Amino acid sequence: MRMNPFAPPRLSLRFxxxxxxxxxxWKKVAATSILGHLADPVIYMLGLGYGLGSLLPQMEGTSYLLFLAGGTVCYSTMNSASFEALYSGFSRMHEQRTWDAILNTPVTLDDVVLAEILWSASKSLMAGAAVLLVIWLLGLSHTWLSLxxxxxxxxxxxxxxxLGLIITALAPSYDFFMYYFTLVITPMMLLCGVFFPVTQLPPVLQTVSAILPLSHAVDIARPLLNGALPSHAVLHVAVLLGYTLAGFYVSLVLFRRRLSR
Amino acid sequence: MSAVISAQNLHKSYAGQEVVNGVSITIHKGECYGLLGPNGAGKTTTLRLLLGLIDPDGGELRLLDHAVPRHAREARLRVGVVPQMDNLDPDFSVAENLLVYGRYFGMKDSEIEARIPALLEFANLIHKRDAKIPTLSGGMKRRLTLARALVNDPEIIFLDEPTTGLDPQARHLIWQRLRELTAQGKTLLLTTHFMDEAERLCHRLAILDQGRMIAQDTPQALIAQHIEPQVVEVFGERVPQWAQQHAAQYAQRFEVSGETAFCYVSDAQPLLAHLRGHGALRYLHRPANLEDVFLKLTGREMRE
Structure with missing residues (x-):
């Protein structure tokens, strides 16, 4: 009779x-949201790119600005999805009780969680497109591969x-998210080759970096902007997909337990 | 009459504590059924079990001919829910709230749009169609929540404390609307701890206490069955002493709560005559009501 919280996700179009x-x-705040998506990478790339870039002649055979652009596409999309899944997701689940309202209809928790993931990813898609637009406008990349x-x-x-929804499922309050950003997102940004090549890190940290999903994203993005096909692309995509599926399943199990109380 | 909700011997416990303990309910089409009980009696948990939002530890459940929780999704297609806490979408206008909610039932936008004017009229919110939720009063939000629960033209409406926190005007308007829904043949299942609400609206009701159903009948039958027909409330500083000396002599049953004595009697005349001779005591003579039954069955101590 009891539903098993570990049951595989039951997916449907009800999401x-x-x-x-x-x-x-989002449409109601679209203007500010798009502005944010554009301003963030512009500030980073211009500030760090020109400031730091003027001290660095070249990085892995390209200008530092283009090197940084590859990292920015990835960390910007990471941030977008993380903020949406944590803060906005928690607001919908806990604060506004939007989930409660939805769950009283013929929609299940599996649909709700899937919609959260797809919506957060949609925000990333917008953030990624914004960064690419900035890259083009700055004249950094001239290749169709960048698409x-x-x-x-x-x-x-x-x-x-x-991954973020796992934290949302466990969070007692918004304060909890500071741990995730300080202990997961910031190290990810510093260890995964966003600002400098991973090869500059000591070997132990390079191993850690190889496990983190953002490294795999950066390893795909950087060659593409430079007009080259990424090596080991299948592996990188597989790692990112693996994290996605694992995160979806774990967060779903945690949400099922949390909301069955 | 056919049963649209039936629950047999429901059990649910959290952390070893039985929140719902052997509750059985059968509700027929067109009935307004009330669940009464002090805080923590298991009312909301019972509603959530019936909706298939949580799984029972034991018991059999059917909602609109679907086994719940297994087929709760199909059943909820024809059910509307007014939750205890408002969870309207604060970013949307009144009309957008209805539109977005209708989509969860798989309704087409055109289909929902066609229903919105009637829903707004039902909720007295026609002039608020484009208002943002934070600008609405508590009563307006409740009415919109009720309208939202009707967007899919449900056969059963679950209402969890629909009038808690509302002023009397707002409450009366909700009551009127709920009566209209029963008149249309909808089945209503509501929880409340307002006895007058239950007495006015419900055809039948159940009193829950500590997860158990301790009584179930029509409001009139519950009053007739559990309590003497007349009540005389006696007030005043010296009530405790008075009650100790005289109450048992005139009342079949009495209870003292602070400076009030509740005297339950079949014939109030001898007591009233006695009280007229006691100038220091004020009193109120009234017929017994559901609240008297409720307090008798669940006790007067606080439940927190």
Whole structure:
């Protein structure tokens, strides 16, 4: 009789109206949201890129600015999905009780969680597209291959949305998210080759870096912006997908337990 | 009459504590059924079990001919819910709240749009169609929540404390709307701890206490069955002494709570005559009501 919280996800198209709900909310603040997506990478790339870049002649055969651009696409999409899955997700689940309202309809928790992940990934997609636009406007990349960073942004979004929702499922309050950003997101940004090549790190940290999902995203994005096909692309995509599926499953189990109380 | 909700011997416990302990309910089409009980009696948990939102530890459950929780999703297609706490979408207008909610039932936008004017009229919110939720009063939010629960034209409406926190005007308007829904043949299941609400609205009701159903019947039958028909409330500083000396002589049953003595009697005349001779005591003579039954069955001590 009892539903097993460890049961595999039961997926359906009922997530669509939930995704549309999130989109409708976003549309009301679209202007500020897009501005944020654009301003963040511009500030980073101009500040660090020109400031630090003027001290560094070249990085891995390109200008420092282009080197940084590859990292920025990834960390910007990571941040987008993480903020959405943690803060906005928690608000919808706990603060506004939007989930409670939805769960009284013929929609299940599995649909709600799937919609959260897809919506957060949609935010990443927008963030990734914004960074790419900035890269083009700054004249940094001239290759059609750079368009592949858009599906990559979606994949990075799915990955970090799924991982972020694990924390949302465990969080007693918003304060809890500081741990995740300080202990997971910031190290990820510093260890995964966003600002400097991973090869500069001591071997132990390089091993850690190889396990972290953001490294795999950066390893795909950077060559693409430079007009080259990434090596080991299948492996990198597989790692990101693996984190996505694991994060989705673990967060779903945790949400099922949390909301069955 | 056919049963639209039936629960047999429901059990649910949290951390070893039985929150719902052997509750059985059968509700027929068109009935307004009330669940009464002090805080923590298991009312909301019972609703959540019936909706299939949580799994029972034991018992059999059917909602609109679907086995719950297994087929709760199919059953909820034809159910509307007014939750205890408002969870309207604060970013949306009144009309958008209805539109977005209708989509969760798989309704087409055109289908929902066609229903919105009637829903707004039902909720007295026509002029608020484009208002943002934070600008609405508590009563308006409740009415919108009720309208939202009707967006899919449900056969059963679950209402968890629908009038808690509302002023009398707002409460009366909700009551009127709920009566209209029963008149249309909808089945209503509501929880409340307002006895007048239960007495006015419900055809039948159950009193829950500590997870158990301790009584179930029509409001009139509960009053007739559990309590003397007349009540005389006696007030005043010297009530405790008075009650000790005289109450047992005139009342079949009495209870003293602070400076009030509740005297339950079949014939109030001898007591009233006696009280007229006691100038220091004020009193109120009234017919017994559901609150008297409730307090008798669940006791007067606080439940927190």
């Amino acid at each position: 669509v109206p939930i995704w549309r709900r999130h989109f409708l909310v 592949w960073t858009i599906p990559l942004a979606l994949l990075v979004g799915l990955c970090f949305a799924s």
